[in-house]
Amino acid sequence: MPLWPRILSLWRNVSxxxxxxxxxxxxxxxxxxxxIEERISSGMSSAEARRAALIEFGGVEQTKEQVRASRIGFLxxxxxxDLRYGARMLAKSPGFTATAVVSLALGIGATTAVFSIFDxxxxxxxxxxxxxxLVAVYEIELGKPDNIYRVSQPNFIDWKKQNQSFDQxxxxxxxxxFVISRREGAEEVSARFVTDGYFQMLGARACQGRLFVxxxxxxxxxxxxxxxxxxxxxxxxxxxSIIGNTINVNGDLVEVVGVICxxxxxxxxxxxxxxxxxxxxxxDRKVRNFDVIGRLKPGISIEKAQAEMDVIATRLAGQYxxxxxxxxxxxxxxxxxxxxxxxxxxxxxGAVAFVLLIACANVANLLLARGATRxxxxxxxxxxxxxxxxxVRQLLTESIFLSCLGTGAGLLLAFALVRLAVxxxxxxxxxxxxxxxxxxxxLGFAVMVAFLSGLLFxxxxxxxxxxxxxxxxxxxxxxxxxxxxxGLRAQSFLVIAQVAxxxxxxTGAGLMIHNVAPSAYGCWFQYRWSGxxxxxxxxxxxxxxxxxxxEDETEDCAYGRRNRGSPQDxxxxxxxxxxxxxxxxxLQFAPGGCRDQTGTAE
Amino acid sequence: xxxxxTNLLQGTLDLLILKTLALEELHGLGISRRIEQITKxxxxxxxxxxxxxxxxxxxxxxxxxxxxxxxxxxxxKYYQLTKAGRDRLGxxxxxxxxxxTAMASALQSS
Numbered sequence: 001m002p003l004w005p006r007i008l009s010l011w012r013n014v015s016x017x018x019x020x021x022x023x024x025x026x027x028x029x030x031x032x033x034x035x036i037e038e039r040i041s042s043g044m045s046s047a048e049a050r051r052a053a054l055i056e057f058g059g060v061e062q063t064k065e066q067v068r069a070s071r072i073g074f075l076x077x078x079x080x081x082d083l084r085y086g087a088r089m090l091a092k093s094p095g096f097t098a099t100a101v102v103s104l105a106l107g108i109g110a111t112t113a114v115f116s117i118f119d120x121x122x123x124x125x126x127x128x129x130x131x132x133x134l135v136a137v138y139e140i141e142l143g144k145p146d147n148i149y150r151v152s153q154p155n156f157i158d159w160k161k162q163n164q165s166f167d168q169x170x171x172x173x174x175x176x177x178f179v180i181s182r183r184e185g186a187e188e189v190s191a192r193f194v195t196d197g198y199f200q201m202l203g204a205r206a207c208q209g210r211l212f213v214x215x216x217x218x219x220x221x222x223x224x225x226x227x228x229x230x231x232x233x234x235x236x237x238x239x240x241s242i243i244g245n246t247i248n249v250n251g252d253l254v255e256v257v258g259v260i261c262x263x264x265x266x267x268x269x270x271x272x273x274x275x276x277x278x279x280x281x282x283x284d285r286k287v288r289n290f291d292v293i294g295r296l297k298p299g300i301s302i303e304k305a306q307a308e309m310d311v312i313a314t315r316l317a318g319q320y321x322x323x324x325x326x327x328x329x330x331x332x333x334x335x336x337x338x339x340x341x342x343x344x345x346x347x348x349x350g351a352v353a354f355v356l357l358i359a360c361a362n363v364a365n366l367l368l369a370r371g372a373t374r375x376x377x378x379x380x381x382x383x384x385x386x387x388x389x390x391x392v393r394q395l396l397t398e399s400i401f402l403s404c405l406g407t408g409a410g411l412l413l414a415f416a417l418v419r420l421a422v423x424x425x426x427x428x429x430x431x432x433x434x435x436x437x438x439x440x441x442x443l444g445f446a447v448m449v450a451f452l453s454g455l456l457f458x459x460x461x462x463x464x465x466x467x468x469x470x471x472x473x474x475x476x477x478x479x480x481x482x483x484x485x486x487g488l489r490a491q492s493f494l495v496i497a498q499v500a501x502x503x504x505x506x507t508g509a510g511l512m513i514h515n516v517a518p519s520a521y522g523c524w525f526q527y528r529w530s531g532x533x534x535x536x537x538x539x540x541x542x543x544x545x546x547x548x549x550x551e552d553e554t555e556d557c558a559y560g561r562r563n564r565g566s567p568q569d570x571x572x573x574x575x576x577x578x579x580x581x582x583x584x585x586x587l588q589f590a591p592g593g594c595r596d597q598t599g600t601a602e
Numbered sequence: 603x604x605x606x607x608t609n610l611l612q613g614t615l616d617l618l619i620l621k622t623l624a625l626e627e628l629h630g631l632g633i634s635r636r637i638e639q640i641t642k643x644x645x646x647x648x649x650x651x652x653x654x655x656x657x658x659x660x661x662x663x664x665x666x667x668x669x670x671x672x673x674x675x676x677x678x679k680y681y682q683l684t685k686a687g688r689d690r691l692g693x694x695x696x697x698x699x700x701x702x703t704a705m706a707s708a709l710q711s712s
Contacts, residue, residue: 005663005686024657027630027679031649034631034672056648063650070654072661 006072013073024067028060078390079397086398090405096370097402100363104406104453107359109413110352112446116418118345119445120436121338127265129203133296136336137169137309139288142327149288153281155316155323156292162312165305169294170198173278175270180235181248187235189273191249192266199260199275201295202267208232209243209258212277216257223277224255229262231273249274265432267293268337285322293333306330338432347508354505356453358498363406364457365494367399371465378465391466392459399458400451407450414446464490615655617698618645620683620691623665629678630656656681664690 013020032053039049057063068074090097125131137159141147151159156171163169174192181187196217198204204211207229216224225247227236236242246253254276266272268291282289296305306329313328331339371378381391418436622628622636633656634647659665664687672678683691 006661009661023679024653026677028649028653030672030676030678031630031653033676034629034678037674037676038631058648058650063653066650066654067657070658 009071010073010076013071014076017077020071021068024064028063032057032060078393082394082397083401085394086401089398090402093370096366097405100366100402101405101409103359103362104403105409105413107352107356108403108407108410108446108449108453109417111349111356111449112410112414112442113417113421114345114349114352115445116414116442117421117436118349119441121345121432122334122342126267126334126337128201128267130295131334132332133167133298134201134333135294135296135302135305135330136333137292137294137328137330138336139313140327140329142325145329148329149326151290151292152285152288153290154283154285155288156290158316159292159309159312159328162315163305163308165296165300165308166294167297168197168201169292170195170201171278171290171292172198173290175268175272178250178274180274181251182235189231189235190270191274191276192272193276193278195278198293201293202264204264205261206258207261208240209256211258211260212275217277217279223279224257225249226275227256227259228266228271228273228275229259229264230271232259235273249276267333285320294330302330302332351505351508354501354508356449358501358505360453360457361494361498361501363399363402363453364461365491365498367457367461368464368491368494371395371461374465382466388466392462395462395465396455396458399462400454403450403454403457406453407446410450411443411446414442460490613694614645614698615647615651616659617691617694618647619652619655619659620664620687620694623681623683624688624691627680627682629670629672629680631678633681659687663687 035053035056036046036049039052040046044052068077071077126134128134137151139149139151139155141149151171153171156169160166160169172192172194175190176192178189178191179186180189194212196212196214199211206226209226211226212224227242232238232242242256243258244255246255260275296302309328309330313323313326317323317326378391382388422436618637618641619633622633622640628636630649630652634649634652637645637647656665656667660667660681664684665681666684667679667681669677670680
């Protein structure tokens with residue numbers, strides 16, 4: 001079918017509807033005149049002829065309606081009518097409109113906010129080149145797949161030497177609290193050690209100076225340092241002359257070789273201030289402290305890489321007694337970094353979906369109550385020939401219109417909520433917080449939510465309101481009673497649903513606070529509650545694998561005694577503290593959690 | 603509609619209108635009288651189905667309309683076939699013949 005004439009006609013119908021209608025009027029009148037003339041010429045009197053012609057014609061107005069209904073854009077036209085009418089009706093009862101819009105805005109706003117966070121963390125690919133090929137590799141205890149460990153350096157070296165699956169395999173250590181001393185005073189920063197290939201793998205570029213060159217990963221003890229854009233701004237006032245100069249890091253003078261571009265997103269949850277090249281050798285296989293990430297060769301699947309790593313791990317387990325009972329696992333990097341948070345966020349999404357449901361029930365209830373007062377209007381419309389489908393459509397248009405208003409307000413609220421959530425949540429509780437931003441998918445999601453919720457809370461009241469008992473409704477006096485009885489049942493159902501949903505939501509929220517808060521608030525709770533007695537990786541926790549030799553410091557570290565202020569401060573400084581001990585006092589490596597310094601990974 | 607008049611099959615009306623207009627341009631009443639005439643009174647097209655069809659076909663680009671004077675000098679809207687309309691007539695005619703043949707052979711067998 002040719003599309004172009006249809007588009008032209010649509011344009012004509014929409015833009016010059018009145019003229020099109022006048023034209024139709026004239027055409028039909030002319031048709032009637034021709035009919036009358038035909039009769040007159042066959043010998044009828046003019047009155048008779050007119051009567052006969054009208055009978056043959058069979059309803060001028062109906063014909064007009066039929067022609068209108070067959071036009072392109074008819075749906076659009078009635079939609080526009082319904083919208084205008086709906087807007088007038090809503091404007092007439094501002095109290096109802098405000099209540100409904102606010103309920104919806106809360107429901108849709110919360111849902112959209114949580115979805116945008118969920119989307120950013122779990123659905124959007126990591127912000128690195130070819131993120132689907134990035135994986136994490138780590139050690140596991142055979143037979144206990146939940147016991148996962150970081151990797152020791154000798155193992156990493158063996159993996160790197162023996163594998164055929166990876167383009168690159170790098171080890172990294174951190175974040176670790178370091179201290180930069182300047183004339184103005186000392187500043188705590190978080191540092192990450194990286195090996196050759198790390199920056200390249202994640203597509204990092206230097207915007208000032210350069211990144212590390214190959215021999216800086218093998219040289220002696222005074223490795224150079226690369227600053228993050230943030231720390232360069234914060235600590236050195238974006239001074240370009242810092243490049244090539246030395247700064248005091250943990251008491252050592254190290255050269256600043258470059259500043260990383262501000263668009264680089266660190267991998268993991270914690271912002272990094274400085275990068276150092278890793279150029280030591282930690283020979284102990286029991287010290288499983290390194291994160292290993294790799295880039296699969298093109299065409300190599302996770303399963304293939306896993307199969308190869310299984311072979312390598314078995315071989316190593318045979319060679320070294322420390323490796324007995326240990327295997328290796330390959331996992332997509334995104335899943336590794338954020339996978340364990342998924343349940344938490346899913347639960348959260350469930351909770352806000354409940355809020356949305358409650359909002360819908362609330363609005364449906366409001367609409368029902370309104371439907372009862374509009375019973376008479378519906379009765380009049382039906383008796384004037386309004387079909388049920390048409391009435392339902394009009395009522396649905398109204399409710400979807402209402403939900404669109406709610407969505408608009410909800411979207412604004414969602415942006416505000418996301419910002420608030422990122423701003424006020426404990427540090428690191430929301431990974432990739434910096435990347436969370438509105439995009440088309442979220443808009444699409446909101447529109448979908450609006451439409452569905454409009455249908456959901458509008459359909460039932462619409463179906464009810466559009467089936468008035470004509471006789472009863474038109475008789476004002478008796479109408480009240482009838483409407484109240486029918487409406488009452490539906491309304492109490494909705495109230496029951498609302499109370500039930502709210503109760504479920506409250507219970508769920510209570511449970512969630514109990515479960516989520518510890519991990520959201522980080523190590524502090526976890527160490528206190530779960531008794532960290534090994535160096536297994538805990539979600540949301542800083543690697544707490546370093547202990548100082550002195551007993552008293554370890555105590556401090558374990559119980560966070562030095563912490564003051566709010567729990568989130570506590571979690572942050574506690575985690576850092578444990579690491580700080582290592583970095584500030586030239587510690588020897590000793591595996592084990594903060595609390596139990598002798599605990600090894602066996 | 604009188605009992606001896608046949609109800610128009612879905613889609614038949616379009617074909618009849620196209621066929622009628624293939625000869626010359628006509629106004630609404632002219633079309634309906636011509637259809638009556640060529641079907642020997644089997645089909646009587648009422649304005650209620652004629653005009654929606656005409657407007658729909660015009661929107662589809664098969665017909666164009668213009669105001670003109672009728673036989674006895676009255677203003678009337680005349681419809682004319684376009685190139686697309688002629689193509690459409692050909693297509694619908696072939697389709698109809700296919701169906702008619704199929705139906706005929708189906709009814710003859712048994």
